[in-house]
Amino acid sequence: MLAKRAVPSDQNVHVPCNLGFFHKRCELLHMLPLVSILREIFDLFVWDNESECIALTDVLDCLRSMGMDPSENWLHAKMSEFVYRERNPLAGGKMPKRVNFELVLTLYCCLANSPETNGTASREEMLQSLRLYDRGQTGKLAYAFLRKLLMTMGNDRLTESEVFHLLNSCSDPAGNVYYEKLVDQMFMRDRNAEEKLHQSKIYLQAVGRNAIDMDLSKRDDFIDALRQADPQKTGFIEPQRLLVLLNSGDNQFSCDELDQLTKSMHDVGLKNRGIDYRRFLKFIMND
Template identity: 50%
Template sequence: MNNGGELAVWDARPNPVPEFGFFRKQDELMIMLPEVSKLHEIFDMFVMFGKDAGADASRISLSDMADCLRSMGVNLSDQWLAARLDEQMHRRQALGLLGAPVSQRVSFELVLSLYCQLADRNEGPSSEEVMSALRTLDPNNTGKLSCTELRRLLISMGERLEESEVIGLLDRVSDIDGNVQYEKLVLDMFGMDGGSEETRNQAKIYLQAIGRNAIDMDMAKRDEFIDALRRADPLNSGYIELPRLLTLVNRRRKCFTLDELQVLTEGMEDTKYCRGINYRRFLRSIMNE
């Protein structure tokens, strides 16, 4: 089944590659991007265990975001996260989205966008470099170092960990003598070290496919809109008459007048065959502009 004309198109090569269009629902993208689906499973764990009465069941608490990102395999400081959230606040303000109180729950798409930023960061040494440096402090190859030595080295890593985080981390893993098994510590700290390259690539494809504004939107409503458009266009022409589009846009509550929708869809009309509005272009505009 075509499902709107933009599901995977497979070629005849030994390892066919799906074509990623814009007009896809979240569950369709998860099937095509299994690494993103794994990240979503991690996110869902925080949804499940951090659920409050009346809370949005598709989002996690703002206070759980750092732990969720670390569970996905990236390391971050509280300072870095605070700076990124501040950037999002300025972005929302520029878009005029701050009329309502700021939500204390965040979407998977926002978490994934931060995941991609963290995975792309080049500051600080790699796990191999840190391990090598620690081994030089362990000439007898005991596999252990004192908390004092580890604290000094880890704090020197720049933005990867702040001093308060280093102290808290070492307090949790040190033994009764104040020593730490540093190889296990480094493996736990770096985790997947930002995930595999394939995971990062799939995460970026997903974000590109759904659009920049998805981090502020209800993806379930977006998917419902896609379903409604597909039903309204059973022949998969890719076009819909403007009055019909207005009905679908205002199906839950009145959002636009006909005149306002005409302005928003300017240049999206099929002037050659008079089939109406290119609704995929309209959705792309909503999700990106």
Template identity: 45%
Template sequence: MLGAMQGKRTLPQAGPPPELGFFHKQAELLELLPLVHNLWEMFNLFNPVEPAGIRVGDVGYCLDAMGLAPTQFWLQANMPQKFPTRLSFENVLTLYCKLATEECGPKAPDVLRALRVWDVKQSGKLPYSELRKMLTTIGDPIDAHHVFGVLASVSDINGNVHYEDLVANMHAHDEAAEETLRQARAYLQAMGRNAVDMDMVKRDEFIDDLREADPECRGYIANSKLLELLNRNGTEFTARELDIITGSMKSNSRTDKGIDYRKFLHYIMDT
């Protein structure tokens, strides 16, 4: 089943996440989680025609557009090795959650102390060119594109950067950041651990097939029908294999209702 699905494809009020489960299609989850939908739109700016995902070389720019600033060292250390050329939205969102959770970079007071050492005249300003070189070449360098964005807003007409404003901007609390991270985690949890390896289009098609097979929403499907749906995409799933997997998913009532297909989808997405 995994092989069949592999391949392509205003700040809300904080509060308890919506009821999410493994039986939501991707578009439904994005509608329930508007801040994740915003991230999805940013992802698609780097993925206009390719269903397999964005190029590895664009991941840093994509995360930057999502409001984070990964360094090259961080990307090299955290990039999934199984996807050498392209990454899916679920891959990038996993990186987003990891980067947003980590303490990336020194605290504001430490940065200010370091910059004041370079400010011999104690003017509160440093040359743009000097700061740009420091941020992009020293230690764990920041991507030059992101550096340009943060320096441009605090530079004066003489080419100097007011570094106290710079530090304040770089460490400012983003009101949406915590809620975006919460929604991103909720999305990934609802999708399941195996979402990064699966084709979301085929997953959605499988959910549509299950819903069509159970128009009364009883929650159960006959073994033979489930086997038919599984093998519709060319998967060679045997009745014996299905019986082994779904042994604990069958109705306990005297009248056999079939297999609990929500539990089955949970199993293939999270096991």
């Protein structure tokens, strides 16, 4: 079912910081509507619905469709970092050819946390650049000049429709644009940016750090199996029953291995009720 790992060493509604570790992906997406939007963008790049992955060569375009603008060098450096972290580099860890939504969302969070790596100028940087063209310090620039600037320069180019709505809301009857008001409008374009990042972090915390290189359909199936095995929702499962669920897939855990993995997951006062399977899932997905 799950990969065998080593023994340890409403969109504008603000979502609580912790949803726990026992939700399937579809449930998380329902609770995190802004992450669901990002998932819909990701799905546009999925060609093989069974694998639920996209080609590494599509990751840049996918992130750009999500509103980010990473460079190829940045992406290669980040992917190399993940390969090094998840696989022993001495064992010949290679760059994956396909990546899942959780890895793309992790990259999205890295970019959203660090605007300077996203190729996005700050509000003050943009204002300083525009002031260079305002030799008379009037606070205004020509409509035609700004229209051309917004549609042809930089990485975050706007469409003609976007430019029309932006400039018309900031212009005077003489055809000049109050550029400080324009910049304020531009930096308000994604009003949900902060909440989108907040929900993305919650999603990644809920699925666990190992999600970026796992088949999460198996995790969802495992959660379903645990729920069926515990209809009373006690939160515990007998060791032998858990062993059967784990070994129903490609992996084979022994009784000794399972005992070593779960020896700290028995409640001292309720040991006869079995293993705390939520803690077990959290461990599998994070260690």
